[in-house]
Amino acid sequence: MSPNLSDEQKQMILTVRELVQSEFKPNAQKYMDGTFPWENIRKLAEIGVLGMSVPEEYGGLGLSVFDSALVLEEIAKGCYVTAMATLGEAGVQTRVIAHYAPAPIRERILPRVVAGECILAICMTEPHAGTDVASYRTNARVLGDRVVLNGVKTLISRAPEAGMFVVFTRIDGNPGREGIGCVLVEPGTPGFEVTGTYHTMGGENLHEVQFNDCELPIENLVIREDGFRKLLSAFNTQRCLNPSISLGLAEGAFEEARRYVHGRTVFGKAVGDFQGIRWKLADMYREIEAARSLLYRACASADPFPDPFLSAVAKITCNEMSIRVTSEAIQLHGGVGFTDEYAVSRFYRGARYGTLGGGTSETLRDLIGKRIMEATAFGDDILNYSAPGPRVSRPAETAGFAISAE
Numbered sequence: 001m002s003p004n005l006s007d008e009q010k011q012m013i014l015t016v017r018e019l020v021q022s023e024f025k026p027n028a029q030k031y032m033d034g035t036f037p038w039e040n041i042r043k044l045a046e047i048g049v050l051g052m053s054v055p056e057e058y059g060g061l062g063l064s065v066f067d068s069a070l071v072l073e074e075i076a077k078g079c080y081v082t083a084m085a086t087l088g089e090a091g092v093q094t095r096v097i098a099h100y101a102p103a104p105i106r107e108r109i110l111p112r113v114v115a116g117e118c119i120l121a122i123c124m125t126e127p128h129a130g131t132d133v134a135s136y137r138t139n140a141r142v143l144g145d146r147v148v149l150n151g152v153k154t155l156i157s158r159a160p161e162a163g164m165f166v167v168f169t170r171i172d173g174n175p176g177r178e179g180i181g182c183v184l185v186e187p188g189t190p191g192f193e194v195t196g197t198y199h200t201m202g203g204e205n206l207h208e209v210q211f212n213d214c215e216l217p218i219e220n221l222v223i224r225e226d227g228f229r230k231l232l233s234a235f236n237t238q239r240c241l242n243p244s245i246s247l248g249l250a251e252g253a254f255e256e257a258r259r260y261v262h263g264r265t266v267f268g269k270a271v272g273d274f275q276g277i278r279w280k281l282a283d284m285y286r287e288i289e290a291a292r293s294l295l296y297r298a299c300a301s302a303d304p305f306p307d308p309f310l311s312a313v314a315k316i317t318c319n320e321m322s323i324r325v326t327s328e329a330i331q332l333h334g335g336v337g338f339t340d341e342y343a344v345s346r347f348y349r350g351a352r353y354g355t356l357g358g359g360t361s362e363t364l365r366d367l368i369g370k371r372i373m374e375a376t377a378f379g380d381d382i383l384n385y386s387a388p389g390p391r392v393s394r395p396a397e398t399a400g401f402a403i404s405a406e
């Protein structure tokens with residue numbers, strides 16, 4: 001456990017670790033067929049974890065992004081599917097409701113999230129527009145005290161289980177990124193339907209959902225203006241929580257691998273006694289620790305949302321590290337590592353998600369590169385970067401370098 005954590009953080013980690021290692025990890029295989037891990041979710045609700053992002057006034061723990069990342073890292077060491085299910089409650093959708101929804105909605109929904117009675121789904125991706133959010137076709141028309149929503153969203157996690165959908169949509173057909181806002185949709189709303197199910201290599205199912213003339217009260221229009229900036233701010237949280245799952249998966253796989261090579265004998269000695277294998281372990285270890293340092297630094301920048309640059313650097317590093325480390329863990333097991341009998345294949349399948357969700361590696365590299373060139377134009381340091389305040393003006397010679405809302 002990192003020595004720089006507080007006593008409270010260490011205690012929280014130990015409580016979650018005990019539950020994950022004794023109950024979640026031994027049963028992880030049974031959720032590989034798309035079954036939702038309700039048992040685990042209820043147990044996490046009992047120890048307060050589902051309310052970790054919910055402010056204390058609504059019965060939650062009001063934990064920081066950093067604390068939430070520590071908890072998800074621990075859950076991912078045992079069960080990727082449960083970590084992903086928990087990400088819904090710890091992540092962007094809870095924070096959107098807590099920060100932007102009117103008080104009556106917060107009072108009605110957030111205590112149910114804490115109790116494990118209301119799973120939250122987030123709807124961003126559309127069949128023709130995932131990364132390219134400016135091309136959303138889903139539209140919410142504001143008609144007096146009502147909003148009418150039409151559109152299709154796809155690759156949606158937890159849709160059949162969700163008690164509330166946080167839907168990012170165009171408002172009144174306004175064009176571009178600036179036209180995006182957010183509405184809340186409850187599953188019983190006429191015109192709402194789950195229309196497709198796709199099983200994933202990680203084990204969980206994803207879904208298509210449709211909104212056909214869904215009439216919503218105006219209170220459900222939680223972000224009407226400045227939606228794209230608010231979306232990205234909240235999304236920087238996801239860019240710290242998604243990689244915390246990648247980190248946990250890598251750590252889980254590393255633990256399996258080092259134990260396996262210690263116990264497995266080939267040519268009269270333990271696999272782990274060969275120098276070629278020790279060098280692999282050394283590389284896995286140093287990659288995990290380097291990625292963890294970047295992630296914890298990004299998490300610590302949250303005020304209330306993490307710094308975009310640090311989050312992007314940490315996310316790519318953890319996601320890509322996790323794919324390499326979990327793959328190497330399979331290699332160290334030999335052929336049995338490829339079977340469902342050993343946890344390493346599950347860790348690897350889960351790790352493959354990281355670079356796809358919460359901002360792909362390609363788009364985040366764009367963001368990082370852009371910030372490096374902005375700093376260069378301003379004559380700023382970029383090495384040893386620490387989160388700056390917003391830029392209000394820039395010198396004439398920087399014309400041509402756009403400052404992204406991210």
Ligand SMILES: Cc1cc2nc3c(=O)[nH]c(=O)nc-3n(C[C@H](O)[C@H](O)[C@H](O)COP(=O)(O)OP(=O)(O)OC[C@H]3O[C@@H](n4cnc5c(N)ncnc54)[C@H](O)[C@@H]3O)c2cc1C
Pocket residue numbers: 121122123124125128129130131132154155156157158200202206353356357358359360361362363366
């Ligand atoms: C397990 C899982 C769970 C998910 N859960 C949800 C959910 O709950 N809700 C939800 O809304 N979505 C969810 N998604 C969808 C996910 O957010 C999208 O897959 C992601 O945003 C990428 O969008 P896309 O799939 O449309 O890819 P595209 O945007 O079509 O991108 C295709 C490829 O092009 C690359 N690319 C795009 N733009 C550029 C560029 N400018 N330069 C270089 N390369 C570029 C991308 O990085 C990618 O490699 C989930 C996905 C997975 C795998």
